[in-house]
Amino acid sequence: MIESPLSLATVIAAATGLAFWLDYRFEAVGKVGASMLAIIFGTILSNVGLVPVQSPVYGAVGGVVTSLAIAWLLLSVDLRDLRKAGPRMIGAFAIAVTGTALGAMVGAFLYQDLFGDNTWRLAGTLTGTYSGGSVNFVSVGRAFEIPDVLFAGATAADNMATGIWLAVTLMLPVWLGRFYPAPPVADETGITVPVAGGQSERHAHHPYFAHVGMSALQIANLMAVGLLLVFTSEWLGGLIPGVPAILWLTTLALILGHTPLYREAPGALQMGSVALHFFFVLIGILSRFSEIVTVGIEVFFFTLIVVGVHGVVVYGAGRLFRLD
Numbered sequence: 001m002i003e004s005p006l007s008l009a010t011v012i013a014a015a016t017g018l019a020f021w022l023d024y025r026f027e028a029v030g031k032v033g034a035s036m037l038a039i040i041f042g043t044i045l046s047n048v049g050l051v052p053v054q055s056p057v058y059g060a061v062g063g064v065v066t067s068l069a070i071a072w073l074l075l076s077v078d079l080r081d082l083r084k085a086g087p088r089m090i091g092a093f094a095i096a097v098t099g100t101a102l103g104a105m106v107g108a109f110l111y112q113d114l115f116g117d118n119t120w121r122l123a124g125t126l127t128g129t130y131s132g133g134s135v136n137f138v139s140v141g142r143a144f145e146i147p148d149v150l151f152a153g154a155t156a157a158d159n160m161a162t163g164i165w166l167a168v169t170l171m172l173p174v175w176l177g178r179f180y181p182a183p184p185v186a187d188e189t190g191i192t193v194p195v196a197g198g199q200s201e202r203h204a205h206h207p208y209f210a211h212v213g214m215s216a217l218q219i220a221n222l223m224a225v226g227l228l229l230v231f232t233s234e235w236l237g238g239l240i241p242g243v244p245a246i247l248w249l250t251t252l253a254l255i256l257g258h259t260p261l262y263r264e265a266p267g268a269l270q271m272g273s274v275a276l277h278f279f280f281v282l283i284g285i286l287s288r289f290s291e292i293v294t295v296g297i298e299v300f301f302f303t304l305i306v307v308g309v310h311g312v313v314v315y316g317a318g319r320l321f322r323l324d
Contacts (some may be wrong), residue, residue: 008057015041016277038277042284066279067230072251072272099313100130103306121146126306143246146283148286156298161307214267
C-alpha cells in the first residue's frame with residue numbers, strides 16, 4: 001500500500017495527468033471527460049487497496065489545493081460576457097436556474113426522511129452544479145460539508161443524469177421544432193479560421209488543451225494571489241462566523257478578477273483546472289464501492305427529479321415566452 005505523503009501526492013498527480021492525457025488523446029474517451037476519469041482512477045486506487053483511507057495529503061488536497069482551484073478559476077471569469085449574451089439569454093438562464101431550484105425542493109421534500117440532515121446539503125449541491133457546473137458543485141459541497149460518501153454518490157449520479165439529459169436535449173428539439181417557427185439562419189461566409197500550432201479544432205477550443213503562454217512571473221503571481229485569497233477568506237470566515245470562508249473566497253476572487261491587475265489572467269483557468277482535478281481524484285479515493293452502493297440509487301433518483309423538473313420548467317417556460 002502507498003502510504004508516504006510524497007508517494008501519495010505523486011500518485012494523485014499521475015492520475016490527474018493520465019486523465020487529461022486520455023481526454024486529449026482519444027476523442028471517444030473525451031466524451032467521458034477528464035473529470036470523470038480522475039474520479040474513476042481514484043476509485044480504482046482506493047478499492048483495490050493501493051492507497052489508504054486516511055492521509056494528511058487528503059486534507060491538503062481537499063483544503064488548500066481545492067481552494068486554490070476555486071480562486072484561480074474565478075479569476076478567469078469575465079462577468080462582462082453577460083452583456084454579449086443579451087436579455088433573452090439571461091432570461092433563459094434565470095428560468096433554467098429557477099427550474100433547478102424547484103427540482104431540488106421537490107427532491108428534498110420526497111427524500112427528506114431518507115437523507116435526514118443531509119437532505120438540504122444534497123439539494124443545495126445539486127442546485128449548484130446544475131446552475132454553474134463543476135466549480136459550483138465543489139464549492140457548495142465543501143461549504144455544506146456534505147459527507148464524502150454522499151458526495152461521491154452525488155458525483156456519480158450527476159454524471160449519469162447529465163448524460164441522460166444531454167441525450168434528451170438532443171432529441172427533444174427535433175420533435176418540438178414542429179411547434180416553433182424556424183429561426184432566421186445567418187449567411188454562411190464560407191471562411192474557415194486556421195487553428196494555430198497545428199492543433200485540432202477540438203483541442204484548440206477546449207479549455208483544458210488550448211495553448212496559453214505563461215512566464216515565470218505570471219506563474220509566481222498567480223500562486224501568490226491564489227494563496228493570498230485563500231488565506232484572506234479563511235481569516236474573514238473565522239472573524240465573521242456567519243459568513244462561510246467559501247463565500248468570501250468566491251466574492252473576493254470575482255472582485256479581484258475584474259480589477260485592472262487581473263482582468264487578464266492568462267493561465268488561471270488552466271492552473272485552476274489542474275488543481276480541481278486533484279480534488280476529483282481525491283473524491284474517487286474516498287469512494288468505497290460498498291458505501292456508495294448504499295446511497296447511490298437513491299441519490300440518482302433524487303438527481304433525476306432535479307433534472308426532470310428543471311426540464312419541464314425550461315421547455316414549458318420556453319414555449320410560453322417563445323424563447324428559442
